[in-house]
Amino acid sequence: MQQVNLSESRNSDNSPVRAWPKDDVSRVPYWLYVDRDLYDRELQAMFYGPTWNYVGCVDEVRQPGDYKSSWIGERSVIVTRDHDGALSVLENACSHRGTRVVWCAKGNGSRLTCPYHQWSFSLKGDLVGVPFKRGLKGEGGYPSDFDTVDHGIRKLKHVERGGLIWATFSEDPPDLETYFAEALPGLDRVFSRPTRVLGYQRQLLSCNWKLYIENLRDPYHATLLHTFYVTFGLLRAGNKFLLGTAAGGAHSVTVTENTGKKEKDSTGEIGRFGEGLTLADPTLVTPIPEFADGKVTGGTLHPSSVMHQQANSIAIRHLVPKGPGQTELIWTFFGYEGDTEEMTLRRRKQANLFGPAGLVSVDDTEVLKFVQATAESYQDHVGLVEFGGRDTADTSHMLSEGQIRAFYKYYRQVMQI
Ligand SMILES: [Fe+2]
Known part of the structure; x- marks a missing residue:
């Protein structure tokens, strides 16, 4: 990791690099992903603080x-x-x-x-x-x-x-219900039945842990970077969405409802959309119906966990920061006790969408590596997080970076930046 004397660095407007570049969260400074002192403070305040x-x-x-x-x-x-x-x-x-x-x-x-x-x-x-x-x-x-x-x-x-074990270094943590707040029903929805571990995937992300959290709160990229999703009908921009946050932005809640419509509008701007491509084995992306509400859900659970229920794949992703520029990601894939053999096979097959070589997830790993490289070499630059406005309100569409803004609103309060 390249170290620079940040106290001597200046933004283009001559303000110190460590200042937040604008008094809202529509800009995120790149030094945030690089600075060692800040990273150490994050470990203390977030990972070792009153968090689950x-x-x-x-x-x-x-x-x-x-x-x-x-x-x-x-x-x-x-x-x-x-x-x-x-x-x-x-x-x-x-x-x-x-x-x-x-x-x-x-x-x-x-x-x-x-x-x-x-x-x-x-x-x-x-x-x-x-x-x-x-x-x-x-x-x-x-x-x-x-x-x-x-x-x-x-x-x-x-x-x-719900079969998941949460721990904290804090002697005086909030109770779990208060901590997860509005994010808890989504977690309970998936983990209300006894689960069995189907397997693991582990990978090293060449990026700061916050970039991965941002990625999960960034539906803008979902249909654009992940052409596999769109090409094979797992996700469409015209789907019904709920993008919410919980506990003041600490956690995120994403709910998607596939309307089943192949709207031209939702793919028209996607240059790499592969019209006419089919899979030799469509069960890779075809879920066996299992949730009565037909929705797929996911969310980030601050600071170190991500829950996903996507097609028949159910997983907890565990973030393990390894310095400012590296994060280990451990995926634990679940099935339910009493699953049929067909369902277990389907869940295992759909695990190929995720993890280090996942047909969808591999895209994120690649782009985040280069965001990190840019952050390290252009520490006085900022990222633009203005899509969908400058506020942090929940939205019922996916064309917003509001969940990222909500995270940084929360983050700035905890880290007092
Ligand atoms: Fe992604």
Whole structure:
């Protein structure tokens, strides 16, 4: 990552680069995706602050003794299922010298043992074993007042809802219902039935985490960049939309209703629209009806999660920032308990639309890489976010960047920029 002395940099109007370029959110400065100090502040205020972060689901830790490693921001955490059935979310850091205790993605056992000095912990994070605690033959070891009770792994507050596990570093977080606010019904709609993990995709995005959040709040590009969507009828600009936000812009809610109409107006301006192309296997884009309302939904759940229900694909995307210019994206794909074999096959097939090589998602990965490259090399420039006006109101059409503006309205308040 290229570092510059931002305090000496100036915008073209000679204002300091760190200032917001205009007193509204129709412009987003590029240094926002590059600045290391700002990124560190975001981790503290957002990822490690009073926010709820997706860390996994109950299906991944279904059996007693199951554990998995996960992430909140750059911090590794562990999700465990104890033999009494209780879930815990722990810092993945040994209370002795800080080594990661769990190095694998998933496991099962009765103890978590740090490889460095073999301190071992219960699945609830309590310290239960310290080699040579009292030394050997009266020599060495810990002082007599050393008590294992004082040296457990820190436990995080967590909540399970609809099979998804949310955790926070905050000691005093808002309750989940208050936190997700208007975004909660959309999440409950999809995760109201017991789910099973169908698989994962993982990728490294060469961009700042906020650029990915913006991408999900940017319906303008959906029919223009993603020609696959439009060509094969998954999305049309003339569809019915609801673009909303929740909790003052922190989260976004997108609802799409396919009107089934192939409106000429909605494809007329799309230069690369491939009229007449067909798929050898149309089930790739044809959903088996499953939601009574016929809608598809998605949204960003601040700061690190995205939910999508698109055709028969249901997933949680987990954002793991890796510095200002890189973000890991972990896709967990779900089916419902009791799905037919046909439905499971359909869900798996439609997973090919998403992830690093996804027929749709690959487009985003490519363009975001070059937005980031531009941001790094033109830090005094700004992005234009004025499509659909300058306000942050909900809209019933997709021709607006209002959800992005709403995010930055919220962001500026939290980050005090
Ligand atoms: Fe996209």
